[in-house]
Every structure is written in C-alpha cells, then in structure tokens.
Amino acid sequence: MQRKVVFPQKGLPYWLLAPQLAITLVFFFWPGGQAMYMSLLLQDPFGHSVQFVGLENFRLVFADEDYLQAVWRTAYFSLAVTVLAMVPGLALAVMADRVIKGGTAYTTAMLVPYAIAPAVAGVLWLFMLNPSIGVMAWWLKHAGVAWNPTLDGSDAMWLVILASAWKQVAYNFLFFLAGLQAIPKSLLEAAAIDGARPFRRFYTIVFPLLSPTTFFLLVVGLVYAFFDTFGVIDAVSQGGPASATETLVYKVYKDGIHSLDLGGSAAQSVVLMVIVVALTMIQFRFIERRVHYS
C-alpha cells in the first residue's frame, strides 16, 4: 500500500524547489541559451561588429573535415576510455567482494584515484610516460618499443586514454561492488551446489544480474569521456600532435578560447549539448524499463 503525503499549502513545494530551480536556471539554462544565441552570430572577439548569420556556423562546422574527424576520434576515445575503465573496475570489484578481512580499507584505497583532479591525473601519467624522463617510457624503450607521444599521434592517444580511464576505474569499481553485494548469496550457493564453477557462476548469474549497473556505468562513462576528460587532455597533449588527441570538447575550448572564434565554438557546444541530452534520455528510458530479477 502506498501512502500519499500532501502539502497543505500550495506554495510550499515551489518554495522548497526554488533554490534548485534557481541554480538550474542561472547555471544551466542561461549559459545554454547564451550558447544557442551566440551560435547564430558572427562577431569579432570584442563584440564591436555582431551580425546575425542564421545557421551558417553550423553549416561550417559540419562542412569542416577536421570536425568530422574529431567526431570519429571522440567516438574511438570515449569507447576506449569506457571499456578500459569498466573491465578493470569489474575485475577489482569481483575480487574485493571476496575479501573477508580488511575489506573497508581495501575499498577505500581503491577509491583514491577518483579523488584526483583530472589535470593532476594527466600530469602523473605524463611523467611516467614522458620519453625523456618517464619510468614507464624507459621500460618501453628497453622492451624495444619506439614510444614518442610528442610526435606519434597514436602514442599520444593511448596516453590520454590511459590517464582518463585510470581515474574512472575507481568509480566503476564502487558501483560494481555495490551491485555485487546486492546479489542474493542464495542464488550463488544454489549454483555452486549444482556444480557450477566460479567462472560459470560469474557469467551465468552475476553478470546478468549486474546488467543494470553495467548499463548505467556505460552511459556515465561515455558522458565522462566526452566531457570531463578535458583536464587530462589539456595537461597531457593540448590536443596534439597534429590534432591526434583533439576531442570534440577540446575543440570547443581551442576554437573558443585560443582562437576566439565565438560563433563556431558556440555552434559546436550546441551540438555537444544535443549529444548529452540524447545520452541522458536513452539512459532514463532504459533504467525505467530495466528488468528486475528479484
């Protein structure tokens, strides 16, 4: 039975919502609206000459070969980061789930990378893999790998992927661990009695039961790779060499801040806005419809 709580005054709910609504309006709708408005204008940086050009900025963005390349690059980057952050996250969670003594300490230690700022994470990996001074670069050199992220585009790409994924492993770990602990032990015990070995138990019982968590983390991971990796890329490669690590969000920054191309940059950020809205909607639909096994 459901109990309904009804506020006696009509106005109170709105007052309670007001702070959140104000924040949403000031920090989301207002800048979002500004970006949409600016994406229709051609102007000099100082705003002396402002012309309305309709959708020309969007046309230029989609006609720009560099932009289309950045779209593919971003897809590749985001998928790689998400997968590389989820697989170790899951593996570590499965192992942590079995730890009997000192589980809390282990879990806490696992969470540390998540607390590190993206730029710092980028610099950490940059140091380890710097061709001149990095310890890992030294190993690679001795293993006979020609490692040079300063000039080699795919080396640079792997560097930003590793740094971005590493940071997100902790987040995935935490959610997977919570998901694992929610799985009824009786199911696993029953399977064990039936003679299912650990690996079989994992992929016939655990993994399907984890699928809502996995799907949630996939979407969150993609959004993270799309938007929050700016700090890593800026600290590690600044989008180079030869645009090899220039993702969509980095391109917005470069065109807007470095080049002061306000219209083109605003048009690109509107495109990104559409992408993130689409991702969020997909997630909501699937989460609502997700299958309950309980």
Add this chain to the structure above:
Amino acid sequence: MKTPIRLLIPALLTACLSTAAQAQTEIQFWMGLTGVNGELLSRFGEDFNKSQSDYRVVVSFKGQYPEQRAAAVAAYRAGNPPHIMQMFDAGSGDMMSAKGSVVPVSEVFKRAGLQFNPADFIPAARGYYGVPNGDLLSMPFNVSTTVLFYNKDAFKKAGLDADKPPQTWPELISAANKIRSTNAAACGYTTAWLAWVMLEQFSSRHNIAFGTKGNGRAGADAELTLVANPLLARQVQTLVDMQKDKSFDYGGRSNDAAAKFISGECAMFTQSSGGLAAIATGAKFQFGVSQLPYWPDAKGAPYATTIGGASLWVFNAPKRSDVEFRGVAQFLNFLRSDKVMTEWAKTTGFLPATNSAFKAMQDEGFFAKNPGRDVPILSLIAAAKGDNTNGYRFGRWTEIRDVYHDEVEKALQGKQSGAEAMLNTERRGNVLLRAFERTVN
C-alpha cells in the same frame, strides 16, 4: 556623554579608511609570463607602488597569452577589462583591429601630459607596434628575437669546434649529423615555437613575404603566400628528413622543447633570446649563443631576424576615469625607464626596448663582459634590412600558427611532404583570414 563618542569612533575610523582607499587608484596589470621573468615583472609592480602613493599596481597572471586574452576579452565585454595587458607578438594583429577597445599608448602618455617619443624605442619595435603616423599602439616591453643555443660540451665530444657554431642550415645539418654519428647527444637539434621560428623568423631572415599586402600590414584582405615561396617548404622538408635519424627531434609546440636542450638530450636549440634565463639556471653544461642559421643560396641572405616577445596594451572602458589613465601612463613611464629596462634585459635575456637603455648597457660594458649577449642585437638590429624584415600583421594569427603546427606535425609523422604541409597551411590559413576580414568590415 561618554557613550556617543565611543559610538562615533568606528564611524570615524571607517571614514578615514575609505578616504585612504579612495586616494589610491588601483591599476590592474595582466601579464603572460611565468618563472624568473614573471617574478621580476611582479617585483617591478611592487617597486612602483613603493615609489609613490597615488596608484597601486596589481600585477596578476591569468594564464598563458591566449587564455589571458580570452579572459581580458570577456572582462572587456563585461565593461571591466584590465587597465594594461601584456600580449605576445602573434596577438598584435587582432588587438590592432579592435579599434575602440584599446587606447594607443602614444595617446595615453599625451593625455597624462607625459613626454613620450616613439623614436626612443628601438627601430624594430617601433616598426612592429607602430602606425604610419609614427604613433605607437602598444608599448614594446619584452623584446626578443630567435637565436641558436648550442651545447659546447656536446660539440667538443663530437669533435666539432665549440667556438664555431653553425652559421647556415647546411652547416647546422652537418654538425647535427656529426653529433648523431659520434653519439655526442641523443638528438642533434630541436626548436621551440615552431611557427615563430620556421615561418616568421625564417621568412625575415631570407626577406620572404609570406603574405600579400606587405605581410598583412596594408589591409585585412591579405592572403598567405606560402606556396609561392618554396624555401618555406624546403625548410619543413629539411626538418622532416632530419627527424628520421634524430639529427632533428621535434619537441612539441610552444616552449616544450626547452627541456630537451636543458637536459642535454639535444645539442642545438633555436629559441627566443628571452629563454636565456631558464637555460642559464637549468643547464649543467657550457653553452654558446649564435644567430639564426640561413640558407646561403637564398638571394641576399642573411637578412635581419624580426622582433618577437610581447608588448603592453592599454584597454579602454566606458567607466574608466582620467585618473586611472594617468596612473597607467605613470606605470608605463616607470617600466620604460633605463633603470627598469636594463635590469629586465640583463636578467632575462630579452633585449632592451629603448635606445637609451641599450646605450646604458653598452656604456657600462655589459656586452663586452658577457660574450654572446649581443647576438640577438646583432641579429635584429645590425643585420641587413629588407622589405619583409619588419614583421607581419595578420588577424587570427594565433590560430594560423596552430594550423602551421598541425600541418608540419603531420609532415614530421611522415603523412605528407613539406610542400603539402605548406599548401594545406596556406589553404586553411586563408579560410581563417577571410573569416577575420568579415568581422572587421
């Protein structure tokens, strides 16, 4: 009777404090320098504050030049830009086209009733930051040009004469090959500021116009002419060929390659003369300084290199008072004094921006006592002048520099030739110039 007086004290105190605050006008100065150079510039601000009581200069670092410029533009649009902003050479074209946003420094001094003669500044700086009627738009402050730093220890190890640095590109190539074949260093040569050195300074050194309309000086409708000057593609191809055996090794954009030279990895390094302080502090070897190499088969070469570094721009704003502009003029006047200019030049390796500071350093025997320190001056001032040694003035140049970096990096990765890199840079650069033209007209 006691109570009212006690009550009055805080009110009186507040009144006193607010008049004291009002008496000092604050001048915001945004700089784009870090490290030794930034610390010294901040100290100049403090020195000025101690020297008088009417104004208080606040020197702040808001990020590298492009980030700082974006912040200043946003502040300008909000009606409150910094009073003075330091802007690097590549940003000059954009600043000059922003009429109404900046007040020419000549006028700032005139309004404040202070003597200001553009002829006091060294000719190269005057030509770069001035307008045809002789007025200066911005005040040259940190003036530099490209020089070649070389590791004397590595030269000796390779069996090269440490007192005879390469003068030409063929000499540099053979020195780099010798360094590699004897393994005196892991890489022969590297460079900072790729576009600045290989396009802008290189063009000046060979008197090449890499754009129409007098390198963009005569109008916003100028176009890039990189393909028409095959020497530019030859230079890129040279680097591409050298990259294969590490006689040249690319060290990244902007200043990143400095670490390669300072650590001893690369034996030769083209860099701004303003990079001297960092090298002198960091390098654990003997190093020498020489002029930027040239191609001896280019007609008339070597010509003078051109000016680099940054200048100081004064922003206009609707609510800015005459008192504030007077403070700006006072501070700029302080910065251009011989005392400040000579200390600046001696410590950092930048050139003295004024003739009198230059002369003061000469009279004091500074150049005689410090061999190599006259190299940038010889390269910038004493070498032959041509039609195209006076710098360029294109809009959106920071972006075009990045296009050049992008295309040359592709060539260095082996994805295209030097000629293709120049063709693509010209095409993409001209698209940006046309967009710029539309926003100024």
